[in-house]
Amino acid sequence: MSEPAQYDVVIVGAGIAGALVAKRLTTAGLKVLVLEAGPDTTRSIADYTSHLETFYAASAKGAESPWPPAEAAPQPDGGDLFKDKSLPANSGYFIQNGPHLYGSTYTRTLGGSTLHWLGVSLRMLPEDFEMGSRFGLARDWPIRYDMLSPYYEQAEHEMGVSADVVDQRYLGLRFSESYDYPMHRVPPSYSDRVLGAAVNGMRVMVGEDSVSVQVRSYPAARNSIPRGSYQPVGALDVDADGNARRSFLGERCEGNTACTPICPVQAKYNANKSLAQADRRHLTLRAQAVASDILIDKSGHAVSGIRYKRYDDPGSIQHTEEIATGRIYILAAHAVENARLMLVSGLQSQSKKVGCGLMDHPALYVWGLAPFNVGSFRGPQSSSGIEDFRAGRFRTRHAAFRFDIGNDGWHATTGAPDATVNDAVLKQKLVGQRLRSHLEDQLPRQVRFSLAVEQLPNLKNRVTVDPSNRDKLGNPRPVIDYEIDDYTFKGMIAARKVALAVFRQAGITDCSSNAVELPFPVAEYEGEKFYYHGMGHCAGTHAMGDNAETSVVDEYQRSWEHPNLYLIGSGSFTTMGTSNPTLTLAALALRTADHIIARMRKHNPGIEPGPRRRKETQRVNPG
């Protein structure tokens, strides 16, 4: 290359993966450009509040409702799933070939999908990294739990995760000596405690194993009471020049019951908090810049630039085209977009596996009425789970699963409380005192479990692109093939059985088994209908492995074919396990950042050795 590169590192996407890497690289003195497709409307309190108002005013309050996309950077929406009744479903952002609908979504606004995530921050189990050698399924990861463990600790501190280690030592999860989370656990809800008192220690048979059930507080990226000198990061207030003003909002979770879709006080982590901690002297952030393709140099291997389309007005697709150059390139646009970018650029990889192996945690809801008032609709949307079925010998035959125990009544399942009010007023014809008493009696007893079921990487489940189907900016839209297999269906059956046993033990009346015509995607297995929903856990589209024949990236998420290209995020997951993916993808991102710093240092000793040290800019000579 003749022209010197503009930056040391160009990152596509300012979600959590991109933000963590940007923070670490700039702190080491590397000059970083971040290209972000969405608008920069989430970093000042005034802007953030306008998203909150959008949410208040929305009559359908789905996960994306506070975060409407720009014309130039469309995103999938839960509502898309029901616009088309037949396949291929083509009316949203995704083109869905089926046979099953892919139910997950993501957000294309500065800060990414952590703007509306729930904040569940579980580690993967040691055995989740070894599905091949332990269960003869899929492949092992190229790394093991103990290799990632130090990075889990760092990620828990970067994101501000609240939990007590004493609760989290189960099914082989181990922590380094004297380690504890940066903040005490978020207090479990009253309903968690009541449920725990009724069911803890009960035994359920799964296959040949008798499993003891425990209601357990889960680690959450929501601010709680700090341990030691840890400083929780609350709401951001960054002005137009990028200066952060001190804000005291959000240093504790207030129990707004709205982590998804928007935490009003930002007590819940979002990626902008990490980006704000990057060293601004070395960071250039370019919002409203949609990467459109990856350019390769004459050698046919090294990336020479990223072409992107920059727009001025989120309501218009007027744009100009520019090229960003760096010595290293990182795709951090999330699983579907990373694969899409590779494929539109003709970068299939030697293994031909780019886009293949798309996963999620297809999840079922089970809901019922508790025998007495358990105080639903208060606190975080959930604060505990049942984790005892994340591991077991049954994994040779069917998927593992975990339960999230809701604090928000039947909100997610039937649309309560609105639906409960509608039903009472229209169908039961209640008004006045009788209406009020009825609601008082019913709503605080509503209980909901989400049963998130593991999915294996099936190469037929994939993201492709069809050049004849483009978004308004002219970028080809993602085409999705997706099928839930027997392994997962059998896991769903087992999960539902366990959930109903827990309900019986607690005296909760099941109201879900006979529910029909639910507003969720549906799949049939052995004559039974499963209404499932996506968890937002898109993964597996550029899986890591230990060779170029079977995988897209190596253990550092570096492309096998393109030595200066990294693809980061849950797209790199070899298998999925049952944990929500973000903590793991954050740990992987930090590991990649350290690897890049070490690599750059070899060529230029001027780069700061590690994170958290500051020095004046060291200009890095373009190689």
Added chain:
Amino acid sequence: MSVSRRLETFVAFSAEVTAFTPTEVWGTGLTQRYLDTVDGVVGTAMTDALLNAFDRITTQSAGERTAKLRQTVFGCEQLGPVARAVVKLWYIGTWYALPAAWQERFGPAAQDGTFVPTPDAYVEGLLWSAIGAHPPGAKAQGFGSWQFPPGIPKF
């Protein structure tokens, strides 16, 4: 009815059908806004018909009022769906579109549809205090409040 009398009657009617006190209804700060919403959807003439029907029974005992309301308002094919939409509006803050059958017979109601009249409407929904909770994303109850047994206010 004078403008102020109209608003007072709307508040009295709203309190009656929601089982909240007039003070609580006023306290939402949304009374005029909601009256405008109803006027906007079904027109002032029909709103007046609803308010007049209620005005005629205000001096009766609570039991008689309930019975009369059932007969003349909730049992009325024209006024019933409108009154029910008002109940839901107060409870949840969303105006729900009137039933298709109503639209066919008594419509068109130009501004009908399902909508939230103002962001405050969601925040001030009466339902939440009835169940000892708060609207998700607003009026949070404070760190750790959720670990304690729930309290439902007596009315």
